[in-house]
Amino acid sequence: MAGKNYYDILGVRKDATEKDLKQAYRRLARKYHPDVNPGDNTAEARFKEINEAYEILSDKTSRKKYDKYGDKWQYADQFEQAAREQSQYRGFDPGGGAYHFSGDIGDMDSLFDDLFGGARGRTSSRQARPRRGQDLESPVEVTLEEAFHGTARTLSLQVEEPCPVCQGSGRIQNLPCSNCRGAGMVAGVKRLEVKIPAGVHTGSRVRIAGKGQPSYGGGTAGDLFLKITVRSHPAFERHGDNLHVTVPVALATAVLGGEVQVPTPRGGKLALKIPAETQNGRVFRLAGQGMPGLAKSTRGDLLARINVVLPTRLSEKEKELFRQLSEIRPA
Numbered sequence: 001m002a003g004k005n006y007y008d009i010l011g012v013r014k015d016a017t018e019k020d021l022k023q024a025y026r027r028l029a030r031k032y033h034p035d036v037n038p039g040d041n042t043a044e045a046r047f048k049e050i051n052e053a054y055e056i057l058s059d060k061t062s063r064k065k066y067d068k069y070g071d072k073w074q075y076a077d078q079f080e081q082a083a084r085e086q087s088q089y090r091g092f093d094p095g096g097g098a099y100h101f102s103g104d105i106g107d108m109d110s111l112f113d114d115l116f117g118g119a120r121g122r123t124s125s126r127q128a129r130p131r132r133g134q135d136l137e138s139p140v141e142v143t144l145e146e147a148f149h150g151t152a153r154t155l156s157l158q159v160e161e162p163c164p165v166c167q168g169s170g171r172i173q174n175l176p177c178s179n180c181r182g183a184g185m186v187a188g189v190k191r192l193e194v195k196i197p198a199g200v201h202t203g204s205r206v207r208i209a210g211k212g213q214p215s216y217g218g219g220t221a222g223d224l225f226l227k228i229t230v231r232s233h234p235a236f237e238r239h240g241d242n243l244h245v246t247v248p249v250a251l252a253t254a255v256l257g258g259e260v261q262v263p264t265p266r267g268g269k270l271a272l273k274i275p276a277e278t279q280n281g282r283v284f285r286l287a288g289q290g291m292p293g294l295a296k297s298t299r300g301d302l303l304a305r306i307n308v309v310l311p312t313r314l315s316e317k318e319k320e321l322f323r324q325l326s327e328i329r330p331a
């Protein structure tokens with residue numbers, strides 16, 4: 001599997017600081033944003049890639065895993081678990097940290113094959129113990145509203161199934177089965193309804209246990225991972241679980257104070273009282289009105305930024321009132 005290089009995607013060096021990453025991300029996201037490139041699929045794909053790269057590299061934990069394991073970084077925990085098991089098996093002292101990964105991706109590939117079944121077409125016949133079925137990954141794109149409420153999808157997955165002719169043995173009366181050419185498995189399509197929990201981010205991996213490839217020879221099935229992309233929203237800008245939104249406010253309301261309507265990701269609007277003399281650009285925090293946390297029972301905040309809209313097409317009377325105003329209070 002040819003890995004994407006997240007550093008190349010963002011055009012930064014491997015030792016880039018958090019600030020470098022953020023700057024590169026902002027610059028590219030602005031350039032390739034779907035709103036700026038309507039109907040341009042290449043730009044949209046690039047935008048997704050940029051988001052994915054930034055999600056991974058901006059998180060200290062996932063960046064560390066990515067640096068060590070490359071595009072197989074999501075399996076870091078499994079690699080390390082397997083390493084501990086291997087070192088135990090070889091009689092090393094697991095507590096002493098005897099087994100060490102070099103971080104070389106070439107080695108990782110063979111370990112990856114050992115863990116997840118390796119190249120297609122290889123059968124389990126040489127393997128005494130049934131190996132766990134391979135994990136599957138399926139990309140899923142959701143809207144921000146879907147990420148807010150949680151949603152469901154029906155997926156069509158390419159899977160390998162036990163051959164119905166030989167029941168997965170690969171042989172019929174000691175001859176290779178003609179239906180599966182002795183492999184024991186045939187390609188099939190599985191339709192599956194999956195739930196996507198509220199709070200997912202771009203780059204989130206939702207694990208659907210046991211819905212990956214079945215095992216060769218009666219072991220446990222692999223898992224299915226949904227690789228989430230959350231589409232950008234025209235009104236809400238997401239920062240972690242917080243949402244930022246701009247609220248247009250009439251000049252008189254900003255000066256005298258009053259009520260403004262703030263759109264929410266739930267749908268509908270929330271009334272927000274703003275004090276007299278609210279300055280343009282002031283941000284009000286609506287606690288707990290942002291995105292739900294994926295793992296926690298917390299909620300992000302909704303940050304409403306006031307955008308004072310100056311009146312246009314003034315009548316003669318309004319102009320006169322502004323003139324009087326400027327006489328009372330010269331700039």
Ligand SMILES: [Zn+2]
Pocket residue numbers: 163164165166167168169170171177178179180181182183184185
């Ligand atoms: Zn067969």
